[in-house]
Amino acid sequence: MIQLILSLLVGLVLVVSLYFFARRAKPSAEGSAQKFREARQTLDSLQYGLLPNDLVERIFAREDLEYVLSAAPPDVQSLFLADRKKVALGWVRRVRAAVFELMRFHRGHARLHARLSFSTELRLALNFAGLLTACRLLQVTFYLRGPYAAPGMVRTAAAAASRVCSISENSLAFLNVKGVDPLDSGAARHGA
Amino acid sequence: MEVLSQVVAYVGLLIEAVILVRAMQCKNFAKYSIFYTYLLTVLVTSVFLQIAYHTVSKPVYGRLYWPLDLVTLALGCGVIVEIPGHVFARHVSLKRFTRWVAITTFGAIFLAFAVHVVFLPHWKPVANPAELERDLRIAQAIPLLSIVFLTGYYGIEIGKNMKGLILGFGVYAGASIISLTLGLFIDIERSTVWRIVVPLSYTAALLIWTVALWSYEPAPASPPEPTDVDYRRLAGRTRQALGSIQEHLDRTPDR
Numbered sequence A: 001m002i003q004l005i006l007s008l009l010v011g012l013v014l015v016v017s018l019y020f021f022a023r024r025a026k027p028s029a030e031g032s033a034q035k036f037r038e039a040r041q042t043l044d045s046l047q048y049g050l051l052p053n054d055l056v057e058r059i060f061a062r063e064d065l066e067y068v069l070s071a072a073p074p075d076v077q078s079l080f081l082a083d084r085k086k087v088a089l090g091w092v093r094r095v096r097a098a099v100f101e102l103m104r105f106h107r108g109h110a111r112l113h114a115r116l117s118f119s120t121e122l123r124l125a126l127n128f129a130g131l132l133t134a135c136r137l138l139q140v141t142f143y144l145r146g147p148y149a150a151p152g153m154v155r156t157a158a159a160a161a162s163r164v165c166s167i168s169e170n171s172l173a174f175l176n177v178k179g180v181d182p183l184d185s186g187a188a189r190h191g192a
Numbered sequence B: 001m002e003v004l005s006q007v008v009a010y011v012g013l014l015i016e017a018v019i020l021v022r023a024m025q026c027k028n029f030a031k032y033s034i035f036y037t038y039l040l041t042v043l044v045t046s047v048f049l050q051i052a053y054h055t056v057s058k059p060v061y062g063r064l065y066w067p068l069d070l071v072t073l074a075l076g077c078g079v080i081v082e083i084p085g086h087v088f089a090r091h092v093s094l095k096r097f098t099r100w101v102a103i104t105t106f107g108a109i110f111l112a113f114a115v116h117v118v119f120l121p122h123w124k125p126v127a128n129p130a131e132l133e134r135d136l137r138i139a140q141a142i143p144l145l146s147i148v149f150l151t152g153y154y155g156i157e158i159g160k161n162m163k164g165l166i167l168g169f170g171v172y173a174g175a176s177i178i179s180l181t182l183g184l185f186i187d188i189e190r191s192t193v194w195r196i197v198v199p200l201s202y203t204a205a206l207l208i209w210t211v212a213l214w215s216y217e218p219a220p221a222s223p224p225e226p227t228d229v230d231y232r233r234l235a236g237r238t239r240q241a242l243g244s245i246q247e248h249l250d251r252t253p254d255r
Helices: A002-023 A033-050 A053-059 A062-071 A074-110 A118-145 A151-176 B002-025 B033-056 B058-087 B092-119 B129-154 B160-186 B197-212 B228-254
Strands: none
Touching: A002 B129, A002 B160, A053 A074, A062 A074, A074 A118, A074 B129, B002 B033, B002 B197, B033 B058, B058 B092, B058 B129, B058 B160, B092 B129, B129 B160, B160 B197
16 A cells, blocks of 8 residues: 555656646846845845844834733734734744745855755755744744744844845855955854 | 557657657757667557557567567666756756666666566566556656756756656656556556556657657756855855754754
8 A cells, every 4th residue: 555655646746746847937047137136135125124133122022012911901902912913924924035035046056056065955955944944833833822922933033044144145245256255254153 | 449549559659750750850869869769669669569469469469568668668767867968967966966866766676676587486577567667667757856856946947858858758657657556556457548548648748759859959058157166155154054043943942
């Protein structure tokens, strides 16, 4: 029975993959000014729009919750929680999308190289998958238990995503301007 | 249904002949030499089997069918080894990896076959050739899947010829795997409708190949390759970024 299931699975996966393969659009030219501009915009949106400490603290401020719980009637409390949940979910969705964009940027540039390191690429792929899953878990946590369920996780996710931004920013810089060593800037040491 | 099977078989022969004539007309034979050799072998063996079926006897046809089918299957494996050379022409590592996957899976199947033949004298390959064919089709599917996955993951552009070759092979391999598996386990081979599925999928593959290989289209040009140092830096920085983010997320449950 296991053999039957595995064989059918291989056949079905092949057919489904071919369907998407046939429908795949022509990839855009990597290294083009348009691509660099898009990567730059993603970074800017993460760094200045989504990850600054004051914004993250504002969205997940516990004082707001405590104030509403102590001073407002129950219907206002539930309205407040529903609104904050929407904001938190929107925030994590956008962070995840931006991380995904950065991953696409890495893959897009990696493909220009004839000699990729298989082990490095495999590790990176697994790490990206892990990170995207973590963001998804955060989304599920917010959805089920509200915006105040995982404050530590929010802070660390924001800090880490911010770090990704710094390093990706340097990647963008060295891909544009040869000979610049971004590690000298110490950007990798920056936090959120 | 018997008539329909015959019609499908003759249409298949006709399309194979069209593809081969077109390849010679456009001098494409050398560009995809293993594929065209495979197709030529399929055409010759099919014609030979048709003659055996109609002029000699059905038992002779039955005896010849599986050995000849295994020869074309082995050549089909050769085509799958040829594909990465064209698809990943500018990506040495990916080409090496997919070829390694293909050779390993084919090698494993053929080795198992050889071990059975050598060490099990009572084991007769013709007794259950459908099982061997299914295993070989699965072995073809695995490298095809790795090619499809890697081209999608890195967004590598594929030319019309190669896209058609992969699609055609994939459609035929996928339909064969499903059909042979169900045939082996659920005994659907007696269903007349189901018996036409594999020949029809092969005809579909031939039509895809006809359209895709009608004219030669070189692999899409790619931008100049950056240096190895650039790649190491890019990979290193991305890994560093992911390492820090992972570290943070791992610590979170303790808070």
